[in-house]
Amino acid sequence: MIASSFEYFAPTSVDEALALLSEHGDDAKILAGGHSLIPAMKLRLAEPAVLIDIQRVEGLKGVSESDGTLVIGALTTHHELESSNLVNQKVPILAQTAGEIGDVQVRNKGTIGGSLSHADPAADWPATILALDADLKIVGSGGERVIKATDFFEELYTTALEADEILTEVHVAVPAENTTGSYLKLHQVASGFALTGVAVVLTKSGDICENIAVGITGVSDVPYRASEVESALAGRALTADNIAAAAEKAADGVDILEDIHASEAYRSNLAKVYTRRAIEGAAS
């Protein structure tokens, strides 16, 4: 369980990191918390010749609020998000999601930016980031761009990030007072990853669902917004029947994963059941 040899750099600024990325191109990989990359390197599933450790880069850590938006640095750990007062007050579903990831030691090291960039199909963050309609700030040698979470996940382990780009921030608009959220996950017992994870962000007016966003992970190669569920419930009363009928559409039009952990039929059923329960959780 020893990784192949590599050269190691620990830049302290984004510019320095970008310069190293441009210089080493496809041979290089960014190292954040290392809790996806190092296991892959130990198994020699990844053999980068150069590692660019961004842990020491200034300004990529922590959460702040500015103009009604939470700005989350890419290097903010799962634990920091789980325990931050600001996050718990303003967007509790973020803290709830963080608390569902791995175990204490994993949450102490793993970062939100690393998880999103890695795009494991069973990772938790993608569901919640999609449901919150987050924006992702990316910098590269060509400058800076902001991309919607809904445009970020492209294929299995593949995102809109180019090889010379770094994800620097996640921007989440603080939802209105009458908005609630819920993240519900079935843990795969051995790995702890999501066999299914459903994030619901719901805005109510009385008993009526004004607006709903549903993000689902673990079910398909790529995390997705369950738009059929959303349109079936938006504008309707949040009755048990309406919620159940909408949740039935959770896997509609989706290419469902099948592996040793769960068949296609089981995963599709999980998506429906967990969607119903997550909506009920957010509505209650």
Added chain:
Amino acid sequence: MNKSRKQINTTINGEDYTHEVEPRLLLVHYLREVAGLTGTHVGCETSLCGACTAIVDGQAVKTCTMLAVQADGAEITTIEGLAQDGELHPIQEGFWERHGLQCGFCTPGMIVAAHQLLERNPNPSEDEIRHGLEGNFCRCTGYQHIVDAVQYAAEKMQG
């Protein structure tokens, strides 16, 4: 200095260490084989069992999933650093008094993880203890005595 090797400076259990290491050296191997501190164990080597847990800059981490070079400049506490002046740490004492171990292989990691747990939550419920030690596996005890040991320590540490 060989281009591919890196010098790292750490403080482990209050003592300063400086070594030149290959970047691919895992922190757990650094602790055991370079610094000579074999209390931190290697169990699964796949980030799951927690036997390799140590505290790095205040955070309990699985040192088999961290490179030694990532710990450059860090303050590290391993199981060897918990007892003070020949007196067991209250968590160690709890494991002794409440039979929190059988073979003892998981124990260093378990105690270090319990240390993080009690630092964040000095008076945990049984559920909170089990949740806080989720990253640590024990193949012997069935966990009940480990929970008892942590409760013993929590009481003792609150005086």
